[in-house]
Amino acid sequence: MTRYIVVRLLDAIPTILLVLTLVFVAMRILPGDPAVAALGDFATPEQREAFREQMGLNAPLWQQYLSFIGSSLTLDFGQSMINGRDVLGLIAYNLPYTIELTIAAVLLGVLMGVPFGVWAATNANRAPDSAMRGFSLIGYAVPDFYLGALLLIVFSLNLGWFPINGGGEGFLDRMHHVFLPALTLAFIKAAFLGRLTRTALLEVLGRDYIRTARAKGAREPRVIYRHGLRNALLPLTTGLGLTTLTALSGSVAIELVFNRPGLGKLLISAIAERDYAVIQGGIVVFALFVVAINLAMDLVYVLVDPRIRVS
């Protein structure tokens, strides 16, 4: 198993380099003059030249590439074009809110979805199962920002139970602020996780060792949980990784809906303001997170499945 882990970790290095290369290529093939894009149409030629110097755009391409890789790996993203603040600092301020939201969304999603899935599986083809199917149909179709907007209107605007915007200060206040946004994402994650749990559990419950467990004298709850659900955890783990990824990508829109600070909001604002440096930093950080989550997914899977662990 150690060998597997080491191999996976080593494999991450070329992956990260490839990601950064793709980002570099994407940003450099951007049509048009970055100086114009950043400074606007009315910048003077001197200003544009100064910009190009500052951004190192006059150096040969390979040099730009290497310096990009280097600065990305050291997380040196330079200064914001709009307000001159340190990009890394901006990211460091906003990132915790995004992480908070993502984790909360996944947790709530699991808490809502998995029990629902178990209930549907143990009542296959009866009412709870149909409810699950209906729930997941809606969950797959409704846009997360729409659901968020609806929840915002009802619970924050009309009922006033939750704040309309912001991230909050201090633990309890932050929990208060993150609840509705996380719940929005969680509903949709729950639809996915519920369906996955149902399918995985049903498949496992059809296996021979379930029959053995009953033949041994295990009562139903033990059969379903200790033998059934425990074995269904394997596909669930993969599903959990996927859920984390989609929660991360959904957080961008949700931060906008609830006017929450976060990496996504930062990136979107930077796009609107054409803040080149922040856009670059934001893309790199998001991409690195995705690679990290994928890696974590693989490693967790190894831990959960003894067949890989002990051989």
Next chain:
Amino acid sequence: MTQDLLRLTDVTVEFGPPKSPVRVVEGVSFSVGKGESVGLVGESGSGKSVTSLAIMRLIGGRVAKGRIEFEGRNLLDLPAAALPAIRGRDIAMIFQEPMSSLNPLMTVGDQVAEALLLHGWHNRTARRKRTIEMLDLVGIPNAEGRLGAYPHQFSGGMRQRVMIAMAVACEPKLLIADEPTTALDVTIQAQVLDLMKKVRRELGMAILLISHDLGVIADVCERVVVMYAGRVVEEADIRTILTRPQHPYTRGLLRSVPRRSHEAERLYQIPGSVPPAGSIRQGCPFRDRCELAVPRCAEEMPPMFRFGPSQSAACWVTAAAEGATQAGAAA
């Protein structure tokens, strides 16, 4: 006669919608005495597995008729909640595919210990000790060291031994073994069968062995029940079955066993194939493949006829030939 441990009387098992059920097993009656080893033999489709699963109510179908009595109590009358107490403790079962029948994510030690935990062994140390004893009993080398191993780390034969250890850990009175050696190599088969005989001797257990292989049954069992198309067609002690079978199907089975003395001959095969479950509504289900069939066979299902103190078979023709009298109400 030894007191009956298990007695099936006129058991009928149905699958499918109650309005149009498929009868997979019909009118099955036999018994297993205390400490006795009985074989249930038949081809696939004979209903033997369904019957054995029905005893512990592990099947998806319904037992529509009949009684399954264990130590005098009708198991079919028990509420579902009462069954787990009996399973594993009074009656235990092992299955055909040891790999898929063991939980791949639980250690072998935990799985055997679970059987103990479920039936009152609350002390962890005692469970561990007993688990090691059981694994030793079934011949797992270095039992203590292998408690933390997973099923995929064992060979097929070893896994079946683990299943046996798990099944007999609570010293059940009856062990039902559903094709325990079918998925194993011939050499391993012999080892597992020997193990079963040994365990039976040491624990005084009764065994109900289900198999399609007469050789396997002959090795372990004192008495044999032959099933075909969901019905019992013959029942006798092992010697009689092998030397003087009275049902054409049993005779056909025996003829199909390859024998060294008949090496040069073509292997015999009973012509035709097993009818699909529930397709024969009237008459003897074997009639289409039977050399001795007469018109009556198609009209009426023959009852069990007595051919001797320990033999009965359900055949109009042989009964008439031997002058057998009809067996009375369930033996």
Next chain:
Amino acid sequence: MTASTDPVLPPLASQPSAFTTLRRVIFDRPATIFALAIVVLFILVAALAPLIAPYDPLAQSILDVNKPPSAAHPVGTDQFGRDVLSRLIYGSRNSLIFGFVSPVLAAIFGTTLGVVAGYFGGIVDRIISRIIDLLLAFPELLLAILIAAVLGGGFWNVVAVLTVAFTPGFARVARASTLAVKQEPYIEAAVAVGLRTPMIILRHVVPNIAAPIVVLTTLWIASAIRLEASLSFLGIGTQPPNPSWGNIIRDGLNNLFGSPWPIIGAGALITLVVLAFNLLGDAVRDALDPEASK
């Protein structure tokens, strides 16, 4: 999203009863009939928008700002006095175009990439596969956002973004199918006869991997619609004042205290149309490849 990312859908032999199966799967279930009706309605509305819409979607009116639903404005007006219903109707055109065009383009690019990788193998395959796997590790929306961050919004950019977001999925399926087809004897025969490679690919490989590609395309129409809505909501999709269901919600959020109706209306439409396409896509998949469901 029900988009399938199974790497191998079995190449289908031509089935004479494919259409019959499809008809049966669709019309036997009330849910899919409903879905089909919604889809047809959607296409009609989008196509006939100029004829159906009661007002010019861009026409502003200071007098009619934030009116609640009424006979004159069934879904009310927004903060610029624009009729929401007309904007919703015109918005359907965006969804329709992006919903159909992007999966088709992605299918073309992705299939080309996948076939090249699968057929030629070697270092080409390894490079392409590596990139595809990497892109697939990203959730579609995030990938789309990151690309749009570079390109910005606007019609063609959105087409490009959506196409790039879906291409890897098609590429993987095409590659897997190509690998399977490559083993077939008729490929060997074609090579032996001396057929040149481009001909082999065009006439023998492509037709035989067409079926799973088609299924995938239908499944991803729903995803494309949803993705475009998300991008427009974020401001990196269809640019205002052009109406898109996504940016109608965005405008609506800036006008929360004014009127919630644009949000409610636009979101409901997105949900409905995506749901309908999902159901249809499931039916198509059930009809052509029953194993893949569940």
